[in-house]
Amino acid sequence: xxxxxxxxxxxxxxxxxxxxxxxxxxxxxxxxxxxxxxxxxxxxxxxxxxxxxxxxxxxxxxxxxxxxxxxxxxxxxxxxxxxxxxxxxxxxxxxxxxxxxxxxxxxxxxxxxxxxxxxxxxxxxxxxxxxxxxxxxxxxxxxxxxxxxxxxxxxxxxxxxxxxxxxxxxxxxxxxxxxxxxxxxxxxxxxxxxxxxxxxxxxxxxxxxxxxxxxxxxxxxxxxxxxxxxxxxxxxxxxxxxxxxxxxxxxxxxxxxxxxxxxxxxxxxxxxxxxxxxxxxxxxxxxxxxxxxxxxxxxxxxxxxxxxxxxxxxxx
Numbered sequence: 001x002x003x004x005x006x007x008x009x010x011x012x013x014x015x016x017x018x019x020x021x022x023x024x025x026x027x028x029x030x031x032x033x034x035x036x037x038x039x040x041x042x043x044x045x046x047x048x049x050x051x052x053x054x055x056x057x058x059x060x061x062x063x064x065x066x067x068x069x070x071x072x073x074x075x076x077x078x079x080x081x082x083x084x085x086x087x088x089x090x091x092x093x094x095x096x097x098x099x100x101x102x103x104x105x106x107x108x109x110x111x112x113x114x115x116x117x118x119x120x121x122x123x124x125x126x127x128x129x130x131x132x133x134x135x136x137x138x139x140x141x142x143x144x145x146x147x148x149x150x151x152x153x154x155x156x157x158x159x160x161x162x163x164x165x166x167x168x169x170x171x172x173x174x175x176x177x178x179x180x181x182x183x184x185x186x187x188x189x190x191x192x193x194x195x196x197x198x199x200x201x202x203x204x205x206x207x208x209x210x211x212x213x214x215x216x217x218x219x220x221x222x223x224x225x226x227x228x229x230x231x232x233x234x235x236x237x238x239x240x241x242x243x244x245x246x247x248x249x250x251x252x253x254x255x256x257x258x259x260x261x262x263x264x265x266x267x268x269x270x271x272x273x274x275x276x277x278x279x280x281x282x283x284x285x286x287x288x289x290x291x292x293x294x295x296x297x298x299x300x301x302x303x304x305x306x307x308x309x310x311x312x313x314x315x316x
Contacts, residue, residue: 027070028099031063035072035092039100043091064090072096125151125160132166145179153186158202168210174222181214181225188232204236215249218261223268230276243280247287254291254302266305273306 028035033053038044041052046064050057067073074093077086092100128151131144148163157163167183170176184207191199214229230249234242253265269276277284291303 027066027072028103031067034060034063034067035096035100036104038073038090038092039097039104043089045087045089049090067096072099121155122160125157125163129162129166149179149183149186152183153190156191156196156199158187158191158199158206164202164206168206171210171214177214177219177225178222181228184211184232185228188235192235208233208236212245215245216252218253218257218265220261220264223264226265227268227272231272234276239279243277243283246276250306251291254299254306255294255296262302266302270306 033055034049037049037052044052046057046061049064050060053060064073064075068075068090072093073090073096075088075090077088079086125148128144128148131140132148135141135144148157148166151157167180171180171184184203187199188203190196191203211229211233214226215233217226219226230246233245237245250269253262257265273284285307288303288307292300292307294300294303
């Protein structure tokens with residue numbers, strides 16, 4: 001049951017389900033023994049269910065009531081021959097039965113089984129790359145880039161060396177940066193969604209350094225690409241590793257960047273600060289205070305603005 005609980009938490013997070021679905025998954029995991037027994041037996045009353053599960057009858061009744069409230073279980077009443085309160089016989093609803101069936105199938109899968117995304121057609125990839133690189137007609141290039149970006153989400157394009165080289169080439173340019181970062185975001189989201197470990201390893205080996213380069217690059221007009229690169233980097237690092245990287249990126253920007261590039265970066269960082277320092281709020285707060293002690297007046301001013309962006313209630 002613990003494995004199921006972890007599986008549900010992991011997959012509801014990865015698929016970015018809303019809070020209601022997460023709560024439903026938790027209800028299933030916490031009362032899995034009852035749901036599984038109802039799935040096997042079809043219908044039973046509280047006394048029989050408590051006896052099979054070797055559990056306190058009051059606790060089982062309370063769990064059944066909760067499952068009824070979530071729409072997973074229903075009951076019918078049957079009068080007692082001797083009178084008094086009728087018997088209640090519980091069974092799964094249609095939705096409950098489908099969900100239990102689904103999760104039984106999911107938990108039977110071997111965790112070590114490799115999952116791979118469907119391969120992208122080599123001819124199609126080569127065709128789009130040729131249009132992007134060689135077409136002299138701007139509209140053709142534009143459509144090819146959009147189709148390539150969509151392909152990054154639906155197929156395992158990262159296994160194509162030419163495709164990786166194209167992305168690396170274009171993220172070095174001002175015009176291609178936004179497009180390249182969007183492609184990388186699609187690739188990473190798609191690979192994580194199906195837990196394609198081979199694709200994720202290729203991504204980290206081939207693109208972590210380019211992402212770090214973008215994260216440290218002064219960008220005036222397209223600061224969102226810089227922030228997206230930082231968010232992707234974070235997904236491959238522990239909390240401690242990421243915090244050290246984050247400090248380096250911010251400190252370099254605070255001390256070295258010109259105002260026109262720094263200001264857009266600062267505003268983006270403040271918008272994303274809660275997410276970037278999640279779990280490290282107190283360390284970030286103390287570190288920003290240390291930056292305030294710098295002798296350089298510009299560094300002091302910039303650090304103070306960042307510190308203002310960190311909501312103090314997060315530290316308490």
